[in-house]
Amino acid sequence: MSAVVTMPAQTVLHPRLVVSVAGTPVSAFSFDAQHGVNQPVGTGSVTFPLPLPTSLMASDEALLNQRIEVQAGHDETAIRTVFSGRIDADRMEVDEREGTVTLQMRGWAALLEWEEEADLEFAGPIRLDEIIRSLCRWRGVPMTRIDPIVDHRNGLPIMLGGQIAQDEGSVIIPRRTSPLTWMTRMCRLFGYRLFDAPSGEIRVQRVSGMPVGPAVATYADAGNTFGMSRSRDLAGMATYWTVEGATVTDLDGVRMTVMSRPASVPYNPLLNPPGYRADRLSDRELVNHTLADAAREIAEIDHGAPTRSLRWEAVGDAWRSPGDVVRVRSHRIGEDGLSWLMSTRQRMEGPEYLVTCDAWRGGGTALSEMSDLQTVPLGAGPWHVGDEYVAWYQRPTPQGLFVPIPFTVPEEHTSVAVSGFVQGANSQIVNGTNTELKVSKIEFWQAGESVGSADLPVVPERTVQPFRVPLPNGIEAGNAELRPTSGSADFGNDDFELTSLVIELRGAGRPTLPVPRGW
Amino acid sequence: MTAYAPYQGFGDPNVPDRFCPFRVRAVNGTYPEWEQEMLQGTRQFAGASSSVTQIGGFGPARLTLPLWFDNHVAFARFRAHYGTVATLSLLARLSNHEGIIRTINGIEYEQYRDTLLVNISNVISSVDGTVECHATFQRAYDPRAVTP
Numbered sequence: 217m218s219a220v221v222t223m224p225a226q227t228v229l230h231p232r233l234v235v236s237v238a239g240t241p242v243s244a245f246s247f248d249a250q251h252g253v254n255q256p257v258g259t260g261s262v263t264f265p266l267p268l269p270t271s272l273m274a275s276d277e278a279l280l281n282q283r284i285e286v287q288a289g290h291d292e293t294a295i296r297t298v299f300s301g302r303i304d305a306d307r308m309e310v311d312e313r314e315g316t317v318t319l320q321m322r323g324w325a326a327l328l329e330w331e332e333e334a335d336l337e338f339a340g341p342i343r344l345d346e347i348i349r350s351l352c353r354w355r356g357v358p359m360t361r362i363d364p365i366v367d368h369r370n371g372l373p374i375m376l377g378g379q380i381a382q383d384e385g386s387v388i389i390p391r392r393t394s395p396l397t398w399m400t401r402m403c404r405l406f407g408y409r410l411f412d413a414p415s416g417e418i419r420v421q422r423v424s425g426m427p428v429g430p431a432v433a434t435y436a437d438a439g440n441t442f443g444m445s446r447s448r449d450l451a452g453m454a455t456y457w458t459v460e461g462a463t464v465t466d467l468d469g470v471r472m473t474v475m476s477r478p479a480s481v482p483y484n485p486l487l488n489p490p491g492y493r494a495d496r497l498s499d500r501e502l503v504n505h506t507l508a509d510a511a512r513e514i515a516e517i518d519h520g521a522p523t524r525s526l527r528w529e530a531v532g533d534a535w536r537s538p539g540d541v542v543r544v545r546s547h548r549i550g551e552d553g554l555s556w557l558m559s560t561r562q563r564m565e566g567p568e569y570l571v572t573c574d575a576w577r578g579g580g581t582a583l584s585e586m587s588d589l590q591t592v593p594l595g596a597g598p599w600h601v602g603d604e605y606v607a608w609y610q611r612p613t614p615q616g617l618f619v620p621i622p623f624t625v626p627e628e629h630t631s632v633a634v635s636g637f638v639q640g641a642n643s644q645i646v647n648g649t650n651t652e653l654k655v656s657k658i659e660f661w662q663a664g665e666s667v668g669s670a671d672l673p674v675v676p677e678r679t680v681q682p683f684r685v686p687l688p689n690g691i692e693a694g695n696a697e698l699r700p701t702s703g704s705a706d707f708g709n710d711d712f713e714l715t716s717l718v719i720e721l722r723g724a725g726r727p728t729l730p731v732p733r734g735w
Numbered sequence: 736m737t738a739y740a741p742y743q744g745f746g747d748p749n750v751p752d753r754f755c756p757f758r759v760r761a762v763n764g765t766y767p768e769w770e771q772e773m774l775q776g777t778r779q780f781a782g783a784s785s786s787v788t789q790i791g792g793f794g795p796a797r798l799t800l801p802l803w804f805d806n807h808v809a810f811a812r813f814r815a816h817y818g819t820v821a822t823l824s825l826l827a828r829l830s831n832h833e834g835i836i837r838t839i840n841g842i843e844y845e846q847y848r849d850t851l852l853v854n855i856s857n858v859i860s861s862v863d864g865t866v867e868c869h870a871t872f873q874r875a876y877d878p879r880a881v882t883p
Contacts (some may be wrong), residue, residue: 224783224784224785225785225787226785226786226787227785227786227787227788228787228788228789229787229788229789229790230789230791230792231789231790231791259808290789437781437782438780438781438783439780440780440782441780441781442778442779442780442781443781503850531787531789548782565790566774566776566791567775567776567789567790567791568778568789568791569776569789606807
């Protein structure tokens with residue numbers, strides 16, 4: 217069988233480089249610019265012959281921190297901005313033959329870096345992309361392209377804050393925290409990235425999982441690349457994610473940690489033994505289960521498969537930017553699919569305009585959520601606590617001034633609460649009128665000792681209302697006892713009745729994990 | 736055989752004090768040609784027989800002429816222009832570059848402005864007082880910009 221031979225072709229291109237410094241065009245020897253979705257601030261350097269125009273040599277301020285724009289491309293395709301930013305540093309060198317100056321430059325995302333001395337507060341709930349837009353406007357970022365940041369599951373906008381128990385519902389970037397660091401962390405949780413693009417805009421877009429076409433370019437071995445490599449690595453792979461969010465105390469006084477875990481973790485032969493790998497992330501900005509679940513699924517999607525990185529070198533393309541969806545093809549490597557363009561290094565060396573690209577794609581699968589709330593019914597009851605016969609109770613005859621109700625506290629949990637229905641607690645009818653008290657409570661006992669208590673709400677006689685109280689922090693895993701306890705008041709002990717008692721557990725239990733095979 | 740034309744030289748042809756005439760030793764009645772490198776990089780695409788050539792432009796054009804001066808004074812005046820940019824004036828149509836043609840005393844000269852005297856080498860002083868050398872001139876030139 218004869219091999220298929222493609223007719224060779226010779227392509228001739230004419231590269232161009234145009235650099236302006238503080239609005240002054242300056243002829244350059246070379247440039248080198250780096251941008252990436254995981255590198256928020258673009259960086260680069262440009263080399264010029266000495267002397268620079270007089271206007272740029274007059275003082276430090278004439279050159280340093282001045283705006284610089286680099287445009288590159290080919291006559292045959294396009295000449296576009298491939299770097300926009302400010303000059304951070306310069307180095308001038310002279311020897312027996314020539315004098316050159318090399319400028320180091322940084323992109324506009326650097327405007328978002330420096331820390332404020334005061335907290336930055338946003339009233340919640342508020343869209344994450346709106347926070348980013350506000351900060352970019354406030355810091356004078358010249359150009360932005362901020363895609364809506366949405367929950368990948370349903371397209372609804374990601375809303376932060378709104379949890380009254382935390383910062384009164386506000387979103388706070390603490391003082392001496394870089395807004396850029398905070399924003400990139402938030403974006404990453406939900407599968408987005410914030411980064412400088414070669415065009416000069418700050419971009420916020422999804423970079424997560426498998427990219428969805430169409431591809432803006434195809435790079436092919438035996439096509440338009442000078443060399444290509446692919447690496448796959450199990451090291452960054454994790455299939456069992458636990459996500460912890462904010463720890464808040466709700467209106468009932470129950471202290472809860474927002475948590476999201478998968479219901480079960482499938483077996484993965486690449487991680488055998490044990491067939492899975494666990495990891496966790498935590499962030500206090502995840503103030504509800506919706507956010508925590510979204511973050512968990514993104515982590516599963518992005519890290520649930522081997523880290524797959526591609527790299528190649530090609531003719532420079534002024535249209536290319538990190539975040540692009542590209543098709544990469546190599547029969548020799550066994551690659552043919554869409555990838556996210558993660559980083560570009562564009563440079564002009566002599567007559568050649570070249571680019572080195574890195575690409576990646578996620579290959580994991582989101583898993584179903586394990587319900588964070590588990591309930592353990594203690595029974596329908598009723599339990600009549602007190603010392604009086606009360607005709608309108610389901611159980612008119614009292615069971616005593618306290619009623620022991622056993623239950624078991626699980627090993628692992630982030631919060632435990634008791635809920636149910638109550639009638640007549642902390643209330644006595646005196647001269648025909650309901651009078652409020654504050655004497656009756658639920659006590660918690662372990663190993664023959666009281667470990668804490670919680671007041672019952674005031675509920676008038678002949679009125680049944682739901683209630684919910686937290687267990688004390690001192691309670692340990694193992695056997696325990698609820699003791700609804702009647703308190704003493706001016707006109708005798710307070711009688712009350714409880715029904716449908718339930719223990720509410722959060723953070724308890726574990727996902728179903730796979731069993732190692734063949735070991 | 737040498738070619739003699741009194742307005743061949745280097746400097747400012749409009750100011751006699753700043754113009755250095757010289758003689759060119761023409762071999763077989765011809766002058767050397769301007770030489771120039773095309774700045775390009777050619778790379779092969781991996782796994783293919785195709786390639787891409789990026790042409791950055793053209794390097795400076797250079798012309799090396801064997802020169803002859805009547806005496807040391809004339810040579811010294813010429814040498815004083817070493818490393819400077821001025822006008823190179825040669826007999827017309829003996830070079831592969833296009834310059835401004837001027838007719839002086841019935842002889843046509845071709846003038847190349849903004850030319851750098853970039854090298855003087857092989858200086859030989861003869862007992863009769865004449866001085867010979869090789870001089871290299873350099874100018875920016877893009878053959879694509881010339882209208883035929």
